Amino acid sequence: MQFHHHGYVSGDPRVQPAAGIGLDRPAELPDEVDVLVVGAGPAGMIAAAQLSQFPEIHTRIVDRRDGRLAIGQADGIQARSVETFQAFGFAGRIAEEAYRITEMCFWHPDPAAPSRIVRGERPPDDPAGISEFPHLIVNQARVLDYFAEFMAHSPSRRAPDYGYELRGLERTDDGDHPVTVTLVRTAGERAGEEKVVRARYVLGADGARSRVREAMGCTMAGTSAMHAWGVMDVLAVTDFPDIRLKCAISAEHGNILLIPREGGHLFRMYVDLGEVTPEDHHAIRATTIDQIVARADAILHPYTLDVKDVAWHSVYEVGHRLTDRFDDVLPDEVGTRSPRVFIAGDACHTHSAKAGQGMNVSMQDGFNLAWKLGYVLSGRSPESLLATYSAERQVVAQALIDFDKQWSTLMAGRPGEVDPAEVAAFYVRTTEFLFGFMTQYAPSMVVAEPTHQALAAGFPVGKRFRSVPVVRVADANPLHLGHQHRADGRWRVYAFADDGAPAPGSALVRWAEWMAEGDDSPVRAHTPSGEAMDALLDVKAVLQQGHADVELTDVPALFQPRTGPFDLVDYEKVFAADPAEDAFDARGVDRGGCVVVVRPDQYVAGVFPLDATAELAAFFRQHLLVRG
Amino acid sequence: MQFHHHGYVSGDPRVQPAAGIGLDRPAELPDEVDVLVVGAGPAGMIAAAQLSQFPEIHTRIVDRRDGRLAIGQADGIQARSVETFQAFGFAGRIAEEAYRITEMCFWHPDPAAPSRIVRGERPPDDPAGISEFPHLIVNQARVLDYFAEFMAHSPSRRAPDYGYELRGLERTDDGDHPVTVTLVRTAGERAGEEKVVRARYVLGADGARSRVREAMGCTMAGTSAMHAWGVMDVLAVTDFPDIRLKCAISAEHGNILLIPREGGHLFRMYVDLGEVTPEDHHAIRATTIDQIVARADAILHPYTLDVKDVAWHSVYEVGHRLTDRFDDVLPDEVGTRSPRVFIAGDACHTHSAKAGQGMNVSMQDGFNLAWKLGYVLSGRSPESLLATYSAERQVVAQALIDFDKQWSTLMAGRPGEVDPAEVAAFYVRTTEFLFGFMTQYAPSMVVAEPTHQALAAGFPVGKRFRSVPVVRVADANPLHLGHQHRADGRWRVYAFADDGAPAPGSALVRWAEWMAEGDDSPVRAHTPSGEAMDALLDVKAVLQQGHADVELTDVPALFQPRTGPFDLVDYEKVFAADPAEDAFDARGVDRGGCVVVVRPDQYVAGVFPLDATAELAAFFRQHLLVRG
Numbered sequence A, B: 001m002q003f004h005h006h007g008y009v010s011g012d013p014r015v016q017p018a019a020g021i022g023l024d025r026p027a028e029l030p031d032e033v034d035v036l037v038v039g040a041g042p043a044g045m046i047a048a049a050q051l052s053q054f055p056e057i058h059t060r061i062v063d064r065r066d067g068r069l070a071i072g073q074a075d076g077i078q079a080r081s082v083e084t085f086q087a088f089g090f091a092g093r094i095a096e097e098a099y100r101i102t103e104m105c106f107w108h109p110d111p112a113a114p115s116r117i118v119r120g121e122r123p124p125d126d127p128a129g130i131s132e133f134p135h136l137i138v139n140q141a142r143v144l145d146y147f148a149e150f151m152a153h154s155p156s157r158r159a160p161d162y163g164y165e166l167r168g169l170e171r172t173d174d175g176d177h178p179v180t181v182t183l184v185r186t187a188g189e190r191a192g193e194e195k196v197v198r199a200r201y202v203l204g205a206d207g208a209r210s211r212v213r214e215a216m217g218c219t220m221a222g223t224s225a226m227h228a229w230g231v232m233d234v235l236a237v238t239d240f241p242d243i244r245l246k247c248a249i250s251a252e253h254g255n256i257l258l259i260p261r262e263g264g265h266l267f268r269m270y271v272d273l274g275e276v277t278p279e280d281h282h283a284i285r286a287t288t289i290d291q292i293v294a295r296a297d298a299i300l301h302p303y304t305l306d307v308k309d310v311a312w313h314s315v316y317e318v319g320h321r322l323t324d325r326f327d328d329v330l331p332d333e334v335g336t337r338s339p340r341v342f343i344a345g346d347a348c349h350t351h352s353a354k355a356g357q358g359m360n361v362s363m364q365d366g367f368n369l370a371w372k373l374g375y376v377l378s379g380r381s382p383e384s385l386l387a388t389y390s391a392e393r394q395v396v397a398q399a400l401i402d403f404d405k406q407w408s409t410l411m412a413g414r415p416g417e418v419d420p421a422e423v424a425a426f427y428v429r430t431t432e433f434l435f436g437f438m439t440q441y442a443p444s445m446v447v448a449e450p451t452h453q454a455l456a457a458g459f460p461v462g463k464r465f466r467s468v469p470v471v472r473v474a475d476a477n478p479l480h481l482g483h484q485h486r487a488d489g490r491w492r493v494y495a496f497a498d499d500g501a502p503a504p505g506s507a508l509v510r511w512a513e514w515m516a517e518g519d520d521s522p523v524r525a526h527t528p529s530g531e532a533m534d535a536l537l538d539v540k541a542v543l544q545q546g547h548a549d550v551e552l553t554d555v556p557a558l559f560q561p562r563t564g565p566f567d568l569v570d571y572e573k574v575f576a577a578d579p580a581e582d583a584f585d586a587r588g589v590d591r592g593g594c595v596v597v598v599r600p601d602q603y604v605a606g607v608f609p610l611d612a613t614a615e616l617a618a619f620f621r622q623h624l625l626v627r628g
């Protein structure tokens, strides 16, 4: 965490200085905004949180709820989401209060007495150690709380505008604010009152029954059959021995997915209520909590379940559905105009809750779009950047639906139909997907061709940057390189040094000279004039030697830029290998060095040789505007 | 973190339910209180924070400041303090915003050109890995903020009463509230107004010039000579290469202790201004910031220091002084009456700032006293417990003064007088002291004789419980055993199992039966009736086998007690060895098992064989009252 460089900060350094709209943010929802986010669920909140780091942009986020979400909905947090929370500064705190999954336990009918369940496989949750972040369970409401705190502490001093429901959306295509949204107040004294807001851009993060999607004329394709689950968050006394482990229980009487919850006592059970068809007209929703409990009790036989308190329950019907597009550009308009309205999260894709993906994928949608909007609206990138959102996220959503179908079929199988060992094996095999690390964006204006992938095999282009331990030279602190990537909207450029660096004439030094001085240097070409050298591209060096063998005076000034009103030196951009886990070995980085470019949403955008300066410059020119 | 067991907690689980005084805490300072803490520095705040976990006790904390401390004073946080913060729930957060010391660097005159300094030794800060907690630097103000937050979230909903200065204190020895304190308002509209508060107990945590100490008639013995330091927290540009490392710089022109500060830019320099005598009449205090900067610049030669902003500075004169006692019981009264007035922190001991001990030792003073006051006032322990405070902390203070004299002499030595390698070696040799782990309380009513120390050599009786990794059986979570010890005022009783456990008839099972049912069981004898079985003694088991080899149904009910209004099972008291670091091997615990008793302030109170039930019972009877 860096602070004090604009003068002493006496209080919580997490509260950033107010700027832009944060200096006099209107309390009432104004008539015109730059971005209107509809829906304060995970997709909308992360988008608004990311945009709150662009205080020159006036973003508002509305929700028809009259206040924060109190309870219920999703609770599974993949390691990729925890990694994302790290960038938003709350990974540690949310992990502290969450349940952590380290193993999963499979129960099935006792072959000798099939009416009784017995314990089967017990695989570790992350057998390969694919992330340094944990897999957590915590209520969606708390995730939203932390994003709300981040926004409140951001330069924009943002807070959601609760109690507004979207009723209509129209794209007028004229003027600066071509999208007109009609809202109605849902709460308070002025309930029922209408409010019209004109926006440059609108993000519909308004959930499975999205009105924004409807207004955009998207279609939702998928199975018409839905699967129904009775979901309950309960406090109970039971003799079932694995009540504090995530369990898939498959019994003669049906299936349960058991998810222990935060706090040591509460747990969630998804009790399978079977397939439902549209002809059922949602009759399943009449299932009572008593029926759900009775079903669970029967499935757990010979163990018993004595429910003492029901914190929340719901009958949750869900099918596999996917929207045809994530923005308002019709297929025949592609390339002719830029999108103005987007959808994200459940508005685009719905699927079963069993794989615990919903909240996670939704957040990555929002994270993907928000920085792009930030770049376009602040004049750093061309409008064409916005088309990459739908292109990138549509593929992810399709993969999710495909995966979920497979997963649901396996999990819903009657005993005897599927081999329990096969279920467990599938679970282990698909960890990378379940943890959220399988996403790999295809080449585009923001993802380079993987031509030079061999220079850094452990940083696959298009996948999220996998962090690695390093030692910060200036203060000899062992750190995780990736954890220094804050959700501040900046690009990261990691220069992995050649073995001769930092000697004069080494590849690193030559690259740094070009980056600082070269006519076609992206730092010089794209950094807004008057802003700090690292305002757009945060350039860091990773050297091969141990930290005590690096003399900072030998390291190019590019990596020790001046900052703030006092023109102080930033010492936090020079790293050395950690002898305990050498970053070059751990990620297969060539000893000749290379440049790894990482997007604001933590995805690797490209790997380049240190001497391929023209190629690097050309890559940035694809999506960053040249500044005067 | 355990919650939800009293019903669903929708918001931040760190906010505990209000209870006792927290239900209708008077906003104004009342005329009568149970405990009055004078001084909201580190010693007073930790004491008030610990007492806030006893909501049946009305504690108030006053300070003459008109609000929170904004800047300055101490900044060194030993690992022992971070361990303490863990118990108060904010270790992770404060570490995140702090500077972390991992190495120290010694600079001395270049033998070839003595007017220039050169780098010497560079020892690691914790070469032996004596703690899993880091050594931090963060402003005292932030430490106080976190304690304030803890209090605000406690059942007592406590907040400091700022703007009251103590002017007088009298012990009347009659009635329930035998101490009368006269306060004067220092701020606001009612400034100058007098307020008299009668208290059962008073803690003077009012700093080096303590009025409480004066009123108690204590003497401060020590050297009359003081050492003066110019202290400055500055933002600067310098070519000194180790500006982000803790450095002891010894030059022809004097000495500097350099402490990098949180946030990546600020640093503190203690510039040695030499010895001062009472005859100087504090003339040294007239030293200007320009003089301090000029001196620092000269010492750093050939490097230069260009100070851009001075956040804080002070001329700090300090001698080695120690009070004759920590409470109001005169030597000839010892054993005849109990103390009513105490002092803690700088009120008791002053010494140089160089070893970075002041804030840390002061906090341990407050932590030591507060739970004892809590136990006596809530009727759990006899008044005689309070005498152990002065007895225990006086010894620690003496050790601190002795250490500090040695340290100061070494550090203040002119080049040539002391061997730089010797200074570095002393630093490494004394890590345990510097980190705050050297304290070992002598046997008393709350520390048993170390008769059975051999059963657990790694848990020395009288020293703080050194945590060890374990795996929680119920949820397969790898954890640190000691980190589960919250500052909730409870005793911890760790039953390290024999190798036969949990089989029926094993030593662990027999011990657990006695603990649950035995006539002389301390749980039965001392737990207030109507309260949970673990309200006073938090009894946990550590088994020798791996977590998957333990069946919870075989583990005695003592370790899975019922809790809360729904009579739920508490699953968080049964642990297994961590294969990565076996607790029995790591701490030399006998494979026949043993019981390790830990005090509310985290010190090991005793080690007992599993079959020495009478001895264990007798130990608790020494200091806990038998309940009806």
Ligand SMILES: Cc1cc2nc3c(=O)[nH]c(=O)nc-3n(C[C@H](O)[C@H](O)[C@H](O)COP(=O)(O)OP(=O)(O)OC[C@H]3O[C@@H](n4cnc5c(N)ncnc54)[C@H](O)[C@@H]3O)c2cc1C
Pocket: A038, A039, A040, A041, A042, A043, A044, A062, A063, A064, A065, A072, A073, A074, A075, A076, A140, A164, A165, A166, A167, A205, A206, A207, A208, A209, A210, A211, A231, A314, A316, A344, A345, A346, A347, A353, A354, A356, A357, A358, A359, A362
């Ligand atoms: C009742 C319910 C139970 C669920 N249970 C589970 C579960 O057990 N497990 C699981 O993994 N996932 C569950 N989910 C799904 C999971 O919560 C979603 O995948 C995740 O929340 C998607 O995030 P989102 O931001 O896209 O949408 P949501 O979280 O649905 O957020 C949409 C937001 O938009 C608001 N909104 C909707 N329409 C309008 C409008 N017209 N105007 C203004 N605001 C509007 C809503 O109030 C809501 O706050 C559940 C969802 C719901 C609704």
Ligand SMILES: Cc1cc2nc3c(=O)[nH]c(=O)nc-3n(C[C@H](O)[C@H](O)[C@H](O)COP(=O)(O)OP(=O)(O)OC[C@H]3O[C@@H](n4cnc5c(N)ncnc54)[C@H](O)[C@@H]3O)c2cc1C
Pocket: B038, B039, B040, B041, B042, B043, B044, B062, B063, B064, B065, B072, B073, B074, B075, B076, B140, B164, B165, B166, B167, B205, B206, B207, B208, B209, B210, B211, B231, B314, B316, B344, B345, B346, B347, B353, B354, B356, B357, B358, B359, B362
């Ligand atoms: C100006 C200053 C600079 C220091 N600089 C350093 C340093 O650079 N490095 C270092 O390690 N240590 C430094 N110290 C010492 C370090 O701050 C202390 O060791 C530590 O704060 C001790 O904690 P404490 O709670 O015992 O006392 P303090 O932190 O001194 O707290 C005492 C509190 O009591 C209040 N108080 C005093 N008298 C009264 C009264 N009559 N009525 C009501 N309230 C009263 C004060 O306002 C204060 O808040 C400094 C102390 C001071 C005062």
